[in-house]
Amino acid sequence: MKNKNRLYRGIVAVTLFAVSLILTACGGEFAGRDGSPAEVVSQGAVSGEAVSGAAVEEEKETNGNQKWNEIQQMVADIYPYHNSRCVYIQGDDNKLEQRTLEGKMIQAFSVPGLEKEDEGWGIVAVTDDEILYTVDGSDDDPKNFSELWSVPLEETDGEESLAPERAQKILEGKNVDVIYADSDYIAIQSDASGYFDYDREKKEKIAVDMADSGQVYDTADEYVVKQGMGTSDTILLSKRLERYELCDLYVHKVGSGKVKKIHDVQNEDEDELYELTNDYVYFDNWIFYCLGKEVWCYDVKQEEKQRLLTEDMLSSLWQEDPEGYIENIYVDSKKLYIEAHTLDGRKVFSCPWRPGEKRECKWEKGLDSCMKRFPEDAAVTIETIQSGRCFYTVETDMDDGKPYCYDLERGTNQKVSKDDPEYCAWWFWENG
Numbered sequence: 001m002k003n004k005n006r007l008y009r010g011i012v013a014v015t016l017f018a019v020s021l022i023l024t025a026c027g028g029e030f031a032g033r034d035g036s037p038a039e040v041v042s043q044g045a046v047s048g049e050a051v052s053g054a055a056v057e058e059e060k061e062t063n064g065n066q067k068w069n070e071i072q073q074m075v076a077d078i079y080p081y082h083n084s085r086c087v088y089i090q091g092d093d094n095k096l097e098q099r100t101l102e103g104k105m106i107q108a109f110s111v112p113g114l115e116k117e118d119e120g121w122g123i124v125a126v127t128d129d130e131i132l133y134t135v136d137g138s139d140d141d142p143k144n145f146s147e148l149w150s151v152p153l154e155e156t157d158g159e160e161s162l163a164p165e166r167a168q169k170i171l172e173g174k175n176v177d178v179i180y181a182d183s184d185y186i187a188i189q190s191d192a193s194g195y196f197d198y199d200r201e202k203k204e205k206i207a208v209d210m211a212d213s214g215q216v217y218d219t220a221d222e223y224v225v226k227q228g229m230g231t232s233d234t235i236l237l238s239k240r241l242e243r244y245e246l247c248d249l250y251v252h253k254v255g256s257g258k259v260k261k262i263h264d265v266q267n268e269d270e271d272e273l274y275e276l277t278n279d280y281v282y283f284d285n286w287i288f289y290c291l292g293k294e295v296w297c298y299d300v301k302q303e304e305k306q307r308l309l310t311e312d313m314l315s316s317l318w319q320e321d322p323e324g325y326i327e328n329i330y331v332d333s334k335k336l337y338i339e340a341h342t343l344d345g346r347k348v349f350s351c352p353w354r355p356g357e358k359r360e361c362k363w364e365k366g367l368d369s370c371m372k373r374f375p376e377d378a379a380v381t382i383e384t385i386q387s388g389r390c391f392y393t394v395e396t397d398m399d400d401g402k403p404y405c406y407d408l409e410r411g412t413n414q415k416v417s418k419d420d421p422e423y424c425a426w427w428f429w430e431n432g
Helices: 070-078 270-276 311-318 365-371 421-430
Strands: 087-090 096-099 105-109 121-126 130-135 146-156 159-162 168-173 177-181 185-190 194-199 204-206 223-225 234-240 246-253 260-263 280-283 286-291 294-299 304-309 325-331 335-342 345-352 379-386 389-396 399-407 412-415
Touching: 070 379, 070 421, 087 121, 087 421, 121 177, 130 177, 168 185, 234 280, 234 286, 280 325, 286 325, 294 311, 304 335, 311 335, 325 379, 345 365, 365 399, 379 421, 389 421, 399 421
Parallel strands: none
Antiparallel strands: 087 096, 096 105, 121 130, 130 146, 146 159, 146 168, 177 185, 185 194, 194 204, 223 234, 234 246, 246 260, 280 286, 286 294, 294 304, 325 335, 335 345, 379 389, 389 399, 399 412
16 A cells, blocks of 8 residues: 555675574464455454453354464454464564464564674565565665575474574565565565566576567566565566556466556556556455556456446545545455545445445445544554454654554444554564
């Protein structure tokens, strides 16, 4: 979404710490996602002060993972740097924190490859087998390349441990950002090379071929991947023009070397191009995105796009205001949420998105009323809407920002502390 693209910068001459770090258990084994859409049970949502950082005991059999309870599913849906057993976040003093899927601290440990305590680094991907992270470059190095590192994860008797002695540098580049990773390929964007796939076995880059012309692009001013972490091996790309506007949309299966164009963008107006490619979200095997005042989605399994909401269907949202527009979109297992700019200011609407469901937009009046109760000089920012909850931050001149969570079904509001599992919505912005 707008202003939330995090890239990790730099390079450093790195030596591997020859130390052995053994981590404690993650508090039980949980089967990983199987790629099917997660069926989060928002009706059983726990909200308000009653949560108090504790997990829900009852396991929800209709969740995307039957071994995850509701809180664990919420954390997994919101925070990208987790596997089927644990969550990993960048903690204080440049430590890597291992937590349960309910957000409870297990252990903090040093990061292989860091030479200095104040050296910059950031997590870029987590799987059941490894953690990928970048280490910032040195200001004294004219190239200022960053390095992409991998440290393996091991599981013994349900306990997950780090294997720092087998950590290794994978590659280096200018502003390296990982979009997707598995045991065969890593999808990467770098300022120096643009977008490319990295073949882990051959240890080489795979340039992306433009399917409709046969011309290969692998430079910074051709393909640029859009913001976001893919949850399948098909991701959304956009072409970058000479003036660095983004236009045309493509889907790309990692490792294939090919792209499939799904939208032509004919309008060359700079503002219109920005609107056309700014809003999108991944949700398991679906990619949702905005084109002007329309909302589309791409079904990865069926390999087809469909228009979810037309401009006419959405016109009532901004009351025929020609200046009205979609600010952001969010998706959970049941609904698509639209943050719209209207004559009355910001409004949030929701709409079912599953195939076969009637698509009628509903104004989330309770949420908007709740966010308007703060002083006029307060800046209220929605971080995300997920699992039937809206996570937002309130900033005033008196403080740097306080996190809140609003339960859309129960209509209850909760001030979030760092010990609450709901704080997972802010972990990502603290990384790097």
